[in-house]
Every structure is written in C-alpha cells, then in structure tokens.
Amino acid sequence: MKSAIVLLSGGLDSTTLLFFAKVKGFKVHCLIFDYQQRHKKEIRQAVSIARHARCPFEVVKITLPWRGSALLDEKIPLPEGRSLKKISIREIPATYVPARNIIFLSFAVSYAEAIGARTVFIGANAIDYSGYPDCRPEFYRAYREVLRKGLKSGVEGKTIKIETPFIYRTKAQIIQLGLALKVPYHLTWSCYQGGRRPCGRCDSCLLRAKGFAEMGLKDPNTKIQ
C-alpha cells in the first residue's frame, strides 16, 4: 500500500483531503503542526480527526522566535468581516504567517523521504481563500522543482509529489465531496480566534460559512467546546 503524508490542520479543507487521500488508496500519515497559533484548538481537533480516521499522526512543534502575524501575536487584531468575494494578492491580510506553507512542506517532504512515502497532500485553495501567496498554484509549481533538485529522492528520479487536489475548488465543492466521503465535519475547527465557539467574523469563519450556505446546509461544528 502506497504511503502519503497529509498536512492536517484540523480545518475543513485538510480534513476532507485526508479522507480523499484514503479513498484514493493511500496509507495516510497525518502531519499536524503546533506553531503557537492563536487557535491552538485546531491541534486538538486535528488529533481527534486523525484518530477518527485511524491514521498514524505526528504533531510537530515549531517555535518561531519571531512574530509578524496576527495568528502568532494576540496584540495584532484579526481582520473581521472582510469581503472575500474579490480577494487580491495585493491585499494580503494580517493573518499571513511568513513562510508558513514553505515551512510546513519542508517538514512534510522530510517526513515523506524518511519513511519512503512518495506523495504529500496539502489542502491549499486559491478560490475561496484569504489571499495568501503560498496557497496559489504558481507557488506549488515552483516548490516541486525544489524537490527535484534538493532531495535525495529527486536526484534518484523518485521525486516526491506535492498534490493540491482542492486548489481550484470552491468551499462548497469541497464540502460536497466531503459529505460523499463521510467526513466528520463536526470534529473540524476553522475559527482563527480559537475561542469557545467560532467567532463568525474572521476570514476562516466567513469562508466556511459561505461554503455551507452555498450547499444549503447547516454547519455541524458549532457545538465544539
């Protein structure tokens, strides 16, 4: 059975991705990051989801001695109530974390190479998104070349693939797929605030609400304490 790494945040996209990778026949190893994010709650949910899916998982702790993001620094207010219809790459929000996906992928490919997995799945999305540059297809195209040149597996002609199957899907399309795959959305957590209940105002809450609304469905996760 071929192995794959799934970058699992505990949110809606990456959780759907985990079940997508499973149904594609992969033995999935989940990689979860504790990067001192404001919404630490997502880590606990990611662990619950990996267990629910009966997948092995690793939680990697990353302590960045620098800040530079509203997700790492509670003194910086989270943007609220943004219109996310026409996101421009020229208006990157304060929740951007410098090099976050570059860091996450670097660990994922190290993990993949160490265990002999040839595929890394990441739930990046460039449609219903906040405008982060590291969620766009051009970033992933560039990153794939790095893996061909900078890894042993690449030099040996066994390059690790970075798969971004959701990059052009709307949030509603991701939910539609997830419902067919019986994804436990009640376990997922998206809100950046990480409070007792989702704030309903941050980008992440708004994008999630948009997806469920477009599907004509009620979000099943608001009960997470």
Added chain:
Amino acid sequence: MKSAIVLLSGGLDSTTLLFFAKVKGFKVHCLIFDYQQRHKKEIRQAVSIARHARCPFEVVKITLPWRGSALLDEKIPLPEGRSLKKISIREIPATYVPARNIIFLSFAVSYAEAIGARTVFIGANAIDYSGYPDCRPEFYRAYREVLRKGLKSGVEGKTIKIETPFIYRTKAQIIQLGLALKVPYHLTWSCYQGGRRPCGRCDSCLLRAKGFAEMGLKDPNTKIQ
C-alpha cells in the same frame, strides 16, 4: 544598515560567511539550529561565534519525529575515511538529512520576512563537499523561484535573496578569505561525531583537514573540549 540572516552551524564555512556578510556591510542576524544532531557541540560553538562577532542570534529547536540519517540516529554508523576527491551526486552518504537545507531555509526566510531583512546567506558548497543535493547551485536556483511566488515579500516585488557566495570555492579558498577577515577558526567545530576532539575520519573532518593542508596551515581548533 541593511539586515541579513546568516545560517550559522558553527562550522568553518558558515563562520567565514558570517564575517564575510559583516564586511559587506550587513547587520547580521545569526540563525542557529538545534535539530538533535549527533554533534550538538557545534550549537555551543555557533553561539560562541555569534557572541564573538557581536551579532544577535536565535537558536531554533527542531524536533523531527522521524530519523533517516546517521546525523540523527547514533545506531547508523558515520561513513569514515571516504575519498572525497570525486564526489558523485549518485553516492549520497548516510549523513544526508532529509530536506535539511530546505527546512533551514524555510525558517531563515520566515525570519527575514518577519524582521524586514532582504538577504539570507547560506554557506553551501558544491566543491569540497559530501555530495548532498541541497548544496548544489541548481537547488538554490529552484528555491529562489519559490520565494518569488510563495512569500508576501516576493509578491510585493521585494523578494528575499538567497546568497551562496562560497558555492564554487574550495575549502582552502574559504579559509584564505577567512584568515583575511580574522575569522576565529579556533571557535569553529566541524566533526560529525561531536566528541571531545575531532575524530579526523568523518567527511566533515576530512574536508576541513584538506582545506588547511592545501593552505599549508595547522588547524587551530583541535583544542576545543
């Protein structure tokens, strides 16, 4: 004064690089990694070197839950007494750490972006080296494209530069430069074993010895306890 990040291992190349960056007029911020390497001693030396150079520094701890390298797993023997004259990229040694420079650079560019530095220096060398793919110029060319596409600074046309000034220099040439820059080679540590004294047999010791021999000099660091 323009700021730069220098990836500082505490070895000969990165220490020379630190002084090179300083003489080029940069305010240098040193980035040191504790990645559970067998030769932890280099971390202490890197800290001493940063202090000697009066540069601010950060030590980032990276705990990889996987192994896959003789530098991370003491059960895997270190290659000893290798001939390093004709290194082929098809014979990557057991000391290769999956994605090491990919991980290190990802933190360095995050640091750079968070503090507004526009340059990252890394002492990669593709001449007197062990044959690691992530020390070759083609890897750095690919990585630069990632920074243009995946970082806020890249999208805004202020791409962070990755500088590899030693990539085509011999170890002797690096030492020659370092002597002119008054690099404190007595503080540097190269040996992978990390014992009381350098083993003299690992790739790192052999490459270092080759450099000093070609310069007709005695290595000043064998006294480090």
